[in-house]
Amino acid sequence: MISYRGGLCPPGQLHLMEKILFKHNRPDRVITCDEYCSEGGFSALRAALSGMSPEEVQQATIDSGLRGRGGAGFPTGKKWSFVPRNLPGPRYLICNADEMEPGTYKDRVLLEKNPYLLIEGMILACYALGVEHAFIFIRRGYEQAAENLLRGIAEARKAGLLGSNILNSGFSLKIELHQSAGRYICGEETALMNSLEGKRANPRAKPPFPAVKGLWGQPTVVNNVETLANIPAIISKGPAWWKAQAATPEAAGTKLFCISGHVRNTECFELPLGMTLGKIIDGPCGGMREGSSFKACIPGGASTPFFTREHWDVSMDFDTVAKAGSRLGTGGIIVFDQNTCMVAATLNLIRFYARESCGWCTPCREGLPFVEHILERIENGQGESGDIDILREHVNHLNYAFCALAPGAMGPVDGLLRHFEDELREHITHRTCPFTKV
Ligand SMILES: Cc1cc2nc3c(=O)[nH]c(=O)nc-3n(C[C@H](O)[C@H](O)[C@H](O)COP(=O)(O)O)c2cc1C
Incomplete structure (x- = not known):
């Protein structure tokens, strides 16, 4: 095995690095279940169900140092450890495949190439968590990925890897695919749970955190596609190798x-x-x-x-x-x-977030369109000298929104103010955008 270790391997030799998530990828199509199995697929699951306790699977995940790939980077094993084991009723795992963050398309690529890695990762996670009913919440536009997952789930069930008494281990699991109607807020874990329950996708107050009180009031873990797809390699190759x-x-x-x-x-x-x-x-x-x-x-x-x-x-x-x-x-x-107007680029992003605000809290509902309006007038040469301070105040104010949508939306505005204030000033002083529109 040759693995890439920072400065030791020049970028030109990255092809020598051992892939984990894209290991089984075919250049032009989705891998088949038979191909995945013949390349060692589902061997982590077999090994775990025959020789590891749920606690050992969770410990391996903690030891690997895996951090959530959905945006916040929260340690995955630690999140799992918050789930109480002694409460009556079911626990749930939800795989978050909403992926509407502009510039982000990794979960789609992963699922269009190989749905089995996620399915195997979910079964392992459910085994560790004592979950018998899991969901994949997928964005409506991801038709190909959804088709692959539905086929993969059916194949896994047929092979005895899903359903009751998996591989005679006594562990049973059902995975359901939910195709979301599609809003950016549906990716926020508590809004996602409301949506799954058939309610309007508004975020819920935290605490209680989903790990304690989530879907239908029961302990629930929400993890991203990429996060869960890493679990098979952590189990089959060991946390130290993975890390x-x-x-x-x-x-x-x-x-x-x-x-x-x-x-x-x-x-x-x-x-x-x-x-x-x-x-x-x-x-x-x-x-x-x-x-x-x-x-x-x-x-x-x-x-x-x-x-x-x-x-x-x-x-x-x-x-x-x-x-x-x-x-x-x-x-x-x-x-x-060098030809990009950073004001225009930020405006473009803020337009998306202002449109996608769910409207639940005032700072986000009112604040994002207001920031959009200020940026629009600066970009159109009608900015005023006080606008920069107003933008700065709003980076601060919108931290008090109900969920992380508005603070996140202000990320590019914050960057614009910190790194490109001169560009903002130039727009305001010369009453025009200094960049040629193409
Ligand atoms: C507005 C908003 C949208 C989000 N969209 C997604 C998303 O599409 N996919 C995702 O995995 N996480 C998304 N998140 C983060 C989730 O709330 C949650 O933290 C994540 O799914 C947890 O998975 P992880 O621990 O594996 O990263 C979003 C968060 C916010 C505030």
Whole structure:
């Protein structure tokens, strides 16, 4: 086995790194169940059900250092450990496949290539948690992924890997696929549960946290697709091996980075967590497009503050990105070149979030359209000198919204103010956008 270890392997040799999530991928189609099984698929499940206790599966997940891939980076095993084992009634696992964060498409790619990895990961997670009924909450537009999952679930059931008394272990599990009507707020875990219960998708107050009181009032774990798809490798190869696939000792595992914007290769890459931003852009992304030079990027999906050239050497892992003033989020990197108007780029994102506000709380419902209006007038050359302060106040105010949608939405505005205040001022002073529209 050759694995990529940070500086030891030049970006040009990344193809030598051992893939975890994209290991079984075929270039042009979804893998079949037979192919997955012949390449070791479901062997982690067989090993766990025959030789590991649920507690051991949970401990392996804790030891791996796996952190949630849905945006917040919360340690997965720790989240599982919050689930009380002594309450009457069922516990639930929900796989969050809502994926509506602009710039993020990793779960779609994963599910279009290999639904079995998620199914195996979910069965293992349910075994660890003592869950007998799990759901996959998938965005309506992901038709191909949903089709793959429905087929995969049926095949797993036929092979005795789902249903009652799985592989004679005494453990039983049903997985149901729910195709959401599709709103960004449905990805927020408590709004997601309301939606699954047939209610309007508004967020719920926390605490109580879902791990204690979630779906239909029962203990519930919500995990992202990519998070759960990592569990089979953690069990089959061991937590230490899995952890060591990162580029630095501070990080753990690999990460799906989905790239868009002004680079040569805009794809979803599986890379060691903790690779530097510059190595990602110059390596797998193939560098900037002809005639483009790097100006800024969004490092972790649209709700994260911009990075600039000064962040080129930042290791792309949860803690280092946070220390550098942004968030790793979902790992959706959007790259902007020198011709990008950062005011227009931010306005474009805020438009999305203002539209997607569920309207439940006033700061988000009223605040986001107001911020959109201010940015619009600055971009159109009608900005006023006080507008920058108003924007700054709103970055602060919207932290008091009911859920994380509005604070996240203000991430790019926060980055705009911290790194591109001169660009904002130029729009206001010259009463026009200094960038040519193409
Ligand atoms: C507005 C909003 C939208 C979200 N959308 C998603 C999403 O589409 N997919 C996802 O996994 N997590 C999303 N999250 C995060 C979830 O609330 C939750 O933290 C996550 O699913 C937990 O999974 P993880 O621990 O495996 O990361 C969203 C959060 C917010 C505030």
